[in-house]
Each structure stands twice: as C-alpha cells, then as structure tokens.
Amino acid sequence: MLQEKSSKNALKPGSVVALIPARYAATRFPGKLMQQLGDKTVILHTHDNTVATGLFDEVIVATDSDIIYKEITGNGGKAVMSRKTHESGSDRIAEAVAELDIDIVVNVQGDEPFVQKEPLEKLLNVFKGKEGESVQVASLMQELKDQKLIEDPNYVKVAVDLNMNAIFFSRSVIPYPRDKQAAMTYYEHIGVYAFRKQALISFTNWPMTPLEQAERIECLRYLEHGVPLKMIVTEYMGVEIDTPEDLIKASQLL
Template sequence: MKTIALIPARYAASRFPGKMMAVLAGKTVIWRTYESALQTGVFDEVMVVTDSDIIYNEIVSHGGKAIMSKREHESGSDRIAEAVENMLDVEIVVNVQGDTPFTQKGPLEKLLKVFEGEEGKKVQVASLMQELKDWKDIEDPNFVKVAVDRNFNSLFFSRSVIPYPRDKAVNTTYYEHIGIYAFRREALLLFTKTPMTPLEAAEKVECLRYLEMGIPLKMVVTDYMGVEIDTPEDLERASRYLEEK
C-alpha cells in the first residue's frame, strides 16, 4: 500500500500572509513542516505542492521535494488532487497542512491504521482530532470543532460551538479537528471533481464537502499535536512550545 504525504502550501494566507515563510527558531514554518513529516518515517515519499516560487525554492534549495501546481485552487485538498492525478501507483494520500510544523509519528501511524483490514476497506477518508478543554478555545472560530458518532465517524464540522451546551448539566466532550487528512486516492480525486458545497462555503471548512457528498470521515483521537500556525500569535505560541521542548 503505497502511502505518500503531500503538503499543500500557498503564500497568500488571508489571516497571516506569508506565514509559510515565517521564521520559527531559525527555520521557516514550511521547511519545519516538511522536515517533521519526513522524519516520521511512515511515508514512502513526502512532497510540498505549491503555487509559490518562493515556497518551491525554499524546499528544493534545502534538498527537499516540491511540485508547482498548474491551476488555481480553493482548498489544499484540491491542490494535492492535481498532484496525484497521474500517480497511479499511490493508494493512500496524506494531506499534511503546511502550517503544522510539529508533525509526529504516533498520530500518523494511528491515522493510517484505520485503512487496514476488512473494516478499513470501507474507510475513504480519515482525519485527526484532539480534545478541547479550555472554553476560550472552544468558542474561538479559529478552532474548527467536530462532532462524532459512537464509532468516531464525523457528523459535522463547525467554527461554532458544537454541540451547543443547552443543558449545562450534561458532561460534553469537545474535539478540535486537526487539519491532517488521509484519503484513498479515488476519494480525493472525487472530491476535487465536486464543486464547493453550500456548508463548506459558509463555514470555510473543506471537509464539509465530503459530508455533503455522503462520505463521513473516520476520526482518530490523538494527544496534543503542537501548534498550527494560523496567526502571528500562533507563531509566538509555537516559539514558546519549542523552548519548552
């Protein structure tokens, strides 16, 4: 089962323009992300897929592998789908977000394991989540929340608080969706051929497209994954995280 990691990376991020090239403890965010994905050792190949000459040159100048995307894309999944279109020998594609410089081996192994065995054959898309305990984070729209069923299949993703605690006496667990996806190649290609769906457009959460297509995501609980770099404040948090390590 050939498994590759593709890291979609664009330069013009709306909340933090140029964040991929922001320096984190002497290395750019995108190079740290590439390096950490490679060092997990769970992939047959790791590549960055980008529309930016600056990001492309950053990766290849350090000896990494990068691909220039030819078309404009609305989402990271659309971008990597273009890259795997002609990779006929690839079975599982893992989308490692370019702003996740602390990728770890353990969570990725758990993520890939859900594709194994007879039950695993039914899984088309899987992703990671971690428990949120701080109410400030639960209310923060920068934290995408996910609600799941008893088998840990996704029910809904939202930047709002889900489930809403109408009854404060109920003990509710809140999960943050971590933007690392694993797809069967065919599911990824189907995704990119489907137009953006209404819920996806409203929430600006791309995995809602799968739910609107009738494809649930198998969610895997993991421990703390570090810091995703969405804002300048996140970059400061990531710096403190490295200092603590």
C-alpha cells in the same frame, strides 16, 4: 498544469504519500511559511519532520510559490509547482497526485511545523485490516476543554457518532449544551487528513456544497455527498502558524 522540476522517483503501486500544500499568500499572515523558526523556515520544519516520521514512501510539497519551491528543493526535498487558482489545500494536493499510482495520501498542513509520528501513524492505521477497507477519508481531532476556545469560531468543532465517524463540523458550539448536567466532550478538528486517492479525486470534481459554503469548512463536502469521515482522537498539541503571535508561541515551544 502541474510542473515538477525536481527528479522523479518511481512509486510502487499502493504507496503511501504525504503531500504538504503550501500557499505563499496566506490571508492573515502573508509569507508565514517562509518565516524563520529557529534555524529553519516554518515550511522546512514541516517537511523535515514529516520525512522524519518514516511513515511515507514519498513526501512532496505542492506549492504555488517559486520561493517555497526553491526552499524545499534547495534543501534536498521534493516539491511540485501547481496552479494558483485552487480553492483549498485538498484541490492543490489532488492535482499533485492525479498521475501518481498510489493508494493513500496524507494531507499535512504546511503551517504545522511540529509534525509528530504518533498521530499520523494512528491516522494511517485506520485504513488497515478488514474494517479499514471501507474507510475512504480519515482525520484527526483533539479534546477541547477551554470554554473560550469551544466558543471561538476559529476553532472548528466536530461531533461524532458512536463509531467515531463525523456527524457534523461547525464553527459554532456543537453539540449545544441545553442540558447543563449532561456529560459532554467537545472536539476540535485538526486539519490533517488521510484519503484514498479516488476519494480525494472525487472531492475535487464535486462543486462546493451548501453547508461547506456557509461554514467555510471543506470536509463538509464529503458529508454532504454521503462519504463518512473516520475521526481519530489524538493528544496532538502542536502550534498552527496563522498569526505573528503564533510564530512567537512556536519559537517558545521550540
């Protein structure tokens, strides 16, 4: 059962909320969100920079950790405690928004301390206007030019159609360049999503799908259920903190 220990703020129907899933026991770098980065922890940088965009009616950290919870609420932010058994960040934020009367929720990764306004604004804009009414899920991608990164399975690639909807996500090289003369752009999927609330709730009610299980890429569950993902190109070049080396790189960037 989700518990909220901080004060509740009433949200207007149709509100846009940012949720930051924050798991303490990361596999490759346990406790990474509580590592010091300059004068703040990684998770506090992520929270404060998300708030600073001014795009959201509410910014909430959803965590399984008392340590992270206290870090956010002790610095004036809003956090909720969730169950520890979630398969993904999407499952964690779905629990957090289940009872909220909101329209759109943005999943901001807790290990992305250099959150910027422009890519998040682009993400939210695709839900606006007549065309935006049909958008259920949207996400960010950036161009990959380094061949070593294109071939790296830790970099999730995405292929899109002519309308910038995702066709497939993979850790393999997609598309495969059999024709070496063909002009091809490779995109890396950035794990920042925006969902209509009902699409997110539906996602968590579906079991893991075969392609998702094979690739270990959760957004494939949407494609396997026929839900399009609108992709937005960004020049976002932040640092995702997955390893101690990433933390050093982030410190240098800071």
